[in-house]
Amino acid sequence: MGVIFDNASTYVDGFVVTLRLTAYAGALALVLGVIVAGLRVAPLRSLRLFAAAWVEVLRNTPLTLVFFFMVLVAPQFGILLPLGFWTAVLCLGLYTSAFVAEAVRSGINGVGVGQAEAARSIGLTFGQTLREVVLPQAVRSTIPPLINVLIALTKNTSVAAGFATVELIGVGRRLSTANAGDPWVLVGVAAFYLVITIPAGLLASALERRVAFAR
Amino acid sequence: MTTSRRLAVALIAATALALSGCGGDGEDTPPATDGGDDGGETAEFPEGSTMARLAEAGTITVGTKFDQPLFGLVGPDGVPEGFDVEIAKLIAGELGIDEDDIEWVETPSQNRETAIENGDVDIVVATYTINDERKQRVGFAGPYYLAGQSILTLASNTDIQGPDDLSGKRVCTVSGSTPEGNLLANFPDVDVVPFGTYSECLEPLRNGQVDAVSTDNVILAGFAAESDDLEVRGDPFTEEPYGIGVAKDDVEFRMWINDVLEEIFADGRWTAAWEATAGTVLPTPEPPSVDRYED
Numbered sequence: 265m266g267v268i269f270d271n272a273s274t275y276v277d278g279f280v281v282t283l284r285l286t287a288y289a290g291a292l293a294l295v296l297g298v299i300v301a302g303l304r305v306a307p308l309r310s311l312r313l314f315a316a317a318w319v320e321v322l323r324n325t326p327l328t329l330v331f332f333f334m335v336l337v338a339p340q341f342g343i344l345l346p347l348g349f350w351t352a353v354l355c356l357g358l359y360t361s362a363f364v365a366e367a368v369r370s371g372i373n374g375v376g377v378g379q380a381e382a383a384r385s386i387g388l389t390f391g392q393t394l395r396e397v398v399l400p401q402a403v404r405s406t407i408p409p410l411i412n413v414l415i416a417l418t419k420n421t422s423v424a425a426g427f428a429t430v431e432l433i434g435v436g437r438r439l440s441t442a443n444a445g446d447p448w449v450l451v452g453v454a455a456f457y458l459v460i461t462i463p464a465g466l467l468a469s470a471l472e473r474r475v476a477f478a479r
Numbered sequence: 480m481t482t483s484r485r486l487a488v489a490l491i492a493a494t495a496l497a498l499s500g501c502g503g504d505g506e507d508t509p510p511a512t513d514g515g516d517d518g519g520e521t522a523e524f525p526e527g528s529t530m531a532r533l534a535e536a537g538t539i540t541v542g543t544k545f546d547q548p549l550f551g552l553v554g555p556d557g558v559p560e561g562f563d564v565e566i567a568k569l570i571a572g573e574l575g576i577d578e579d580d581i582e583w584v585e586t587p588s589q590n591r592e593t594a595i596e597n598g599d600v601d602i603v604v605a606t607y608t609i610n611d612e613r614k615q616r617v618g619f620a621g622p623y624y625l626a627g628q629s630i631l632t633l634a635s636n637t638d639i640q641g642p643d644d645l646s647g648k649r650v651c652t653v654s655g656s657t658p659e660g661n662l663l664a665n666f667p668d669v670d671v672v673p674f675g676t677y678s679e680c681l682e683p684l685r686n687g688q689v690d691a692v693s694t695d696n697v698i699l700a701g702f703a704a705e706s707d708d709l710e711v712r713g714d715p716f717t718e719e720p721y722g723i724g725v726a727k728d729d730v731e732f733r734m735w736i737n738d739v740l741e742e743i744f745a746d747g748r749w750t751a752a753w754e755a756t757a758g759t760v761l762p763t764p765e766p767p768s769v770d771r772y773e774d
Contacts, residue, residue: 336679339686347649347672347688425654426675428683434673437655438663 267443268452278435279456285352285421285431286460290414292357297364298399304369307390315365322362327420330355331427352424356417363413371406372398404475411468418460432456529725529732533601534574541567542586542600542724548701549757550606559583563604565752566623566723566743570602573739592616595724602736603724606697609770618729619722620736622767623749627715628658629696631703633684634710639691641713645669648690651680658694661717677702681709695719700760711761720767730774737769 268275303315322330334345334355345351375398383393425433436453443449524531533539543563544551550561568578586594586605594600595617606626609619630650632639639648646668652659654673662671672689674680680692681702692699696715703709723740725733743749744766753763 336682339682339688344686344688347683425673426679428651428672428674430654430673434654438659441655441657441660 265448265451267439267446267448268455271439271449271452274435274439275432275452275456278430278432278453279459281349281429281431282418282421282456283460285349285356285424285429286414286418288353289356289360289421290417292353293360293364293413293417294410296357296361298368300361300365301368301372302394304365305372305394319362319365322359323366325359327355327359327423328426330359331423335427347428349429352421352427352429355427356420356424359420360413360417363416364410367409367413368402368406370409371402371404374405375401408468408472408475411464411471415461415464415468418464419457524735525731528735529601529729530574530735533576537576538580538582539571539574539576539602540582540584540600541571542584542591542594542603543567543605544587545583545585546587547606547697548704549760550697551604553585560756562624562753562756563606565756566749567602567604569743569748569752570604570723570736570739573742591724595726598726601725605724607722607724609720609722613724614727614772616727618725618727618733619770619772620725620733621722621740621769622720623723623740623769624721624753625715625764625767626695626697626719626721628661628693628717629699629715630712631684631692631699631709632690632712634708636690639712642666642716645691645693649688651683651689651692652694653677656694662693665716681706684709696761697757700757703760714762714764720770722770734771737771740769 300315300318303311304319306312306315331352334351335347338345345354372394379397379401380393383397388396421431422433424431425437430438432453436449439452440446440449524534543559543561545553545559547561547563551559551563552561553559564583567581571578571581584594584600586600586603588605591603591605591607592613595603603617604623607613607619608626609622613619630639630642630645638644645666647670649670649672650662650666651672651674652662653676659671659673662669672680672683674683677692677694677698680689683689684692685708692702696711699711703711723736725736740749743752749766750763
């Protein structure tokens with residue numbers, strides 16, 4: 265157990281990287297995911313198809329494979345991304361965007377069809393309908409599942425440890441090697457993940473209760 | 480320039496292999512079997528010793544790697560090749576056993592102690608690092624080679640000739656590995672880039688995203704042997720003594736193998752075996768000195 269306190273500052277270094285990965289990748293995923301969800305309900309068939317393909321490909325691909333593709337395969341096609349943090353953000357953001365899109369789409373589907381029809385009948389464009397009428401109502405039921413997506417993202421950042429990014433898991437592996445495989449090292453790593461995921465989970469349940477009440 | 484050197488290396492390797500191949504047939508028998516005293520061999524060994532038993536049987540079971548380029552690698556013909564394999568042949572030769580009478584058994588890292596304890600193999604020559612933990616279960620003759628952490632870089636790279644040139648460079652290794660720990664502890668100016676496996680380091684190395692790859696020279700040599708564009712640079716900067724595993728309580732056999740090793744270190748057969756195999760990619764070192772430790 266002492267190993268955790270002795271190396272507290274090393275843990276914190278890794279924790280900060282994990283936190284930054286989660287924050288940047290989460291922001292990217294939210295932006296991309298909302299756009300893709302919008303495209304999935306777009307009036308143009310080609311846009312709907314593009315968005316559906318985006319979601320299905322990314323959602324059904326193991327995250328490790330997304331990393332492999334970006335880090336080891338893309339260079340063979342002339343796409344040379346900088347190794348490390350920002351590539352990890354890109355991979356995590358792309359992957360998570362598919363899950364965000366699905367959460368947002370289910371929220372959109374939860375808004376009565378009559379709302380969109382009414383909006384169109386008073387002359388709002390598709391964009392306006394989505395922005396002014398549907399999305400504000402969809403957000404309510406979307407936030408709790410989105411928090412779950414972000415919790416999954418937090419844990420998924422660990423995949424970056426195998427691709428030139430030293431975050432919590434990377435730090436944990438180093439400490440484990442330096443301390444002859446002391447099992448407490450990994451307990452410490454788990455504890456730092458919980459620092460992010462448990463409050464997020466509590467926030468999700470609290471919001472869920474508020475949403476249910478408001479209905 | 481590189482091509483011609485490579486050609487020369489290949490030629491030397493081919494000649495050496497051809498020579499050792501002939502040796503087995505007992506034609507001029509250079510390194511392995513010491514021709515004439517084959518008959519007297521059995522008598523040399525003390526009654527009841529492992530050496531006497533093996534010499535009598537005329538066969539020996541050797542555990543080695545089947546997948547380690549330059550040390551123990553099975554080719555398409557099913558016969559393992561490499562430095563470990565050559566060392567085993569030399570030992571078998573001293574017992575009067577022809578190399579065609581050696582039975583090769585694959586011993587991956589996690590099976591080596593068990594194979595020796597169960598008596599599945601007589602000796603293990605399989606990039607087998609001597610350490611105290613393993614000495615609890617098996618005996619080690621040797622070391623017959625000191626492996627260690629080294630550096631792999633592009634053949635075209637002129638900046639990096641050894642570990643001292645790594646300062647400020649991006650060096651790829653495996654996350655959480657001992658070589659990563661060594662880099663972090665001993666080379667604070669190195670920018671360590673951790674991946675999941677060593678082979679994943681090669682693509683970034685070729686793309687110029689990292690400057691070098693660092694781990695045990697034996698692993699690096701395997702990569703260099705497979706691709707012309709990669710080279711191992713400098714001497715190892717850590718020490719992993721490779722030993723020959725035998726049954727723990729068979730001290731007599733262990734000491735006899737030590738005698739054989741000292742002999743082949745002295746008469747150049749060790750160097751010849753090295754140059755024909757791992758020496759095609761790695762620099763030729765001085766032979767190590769054997770460790771006749773007491774239990």
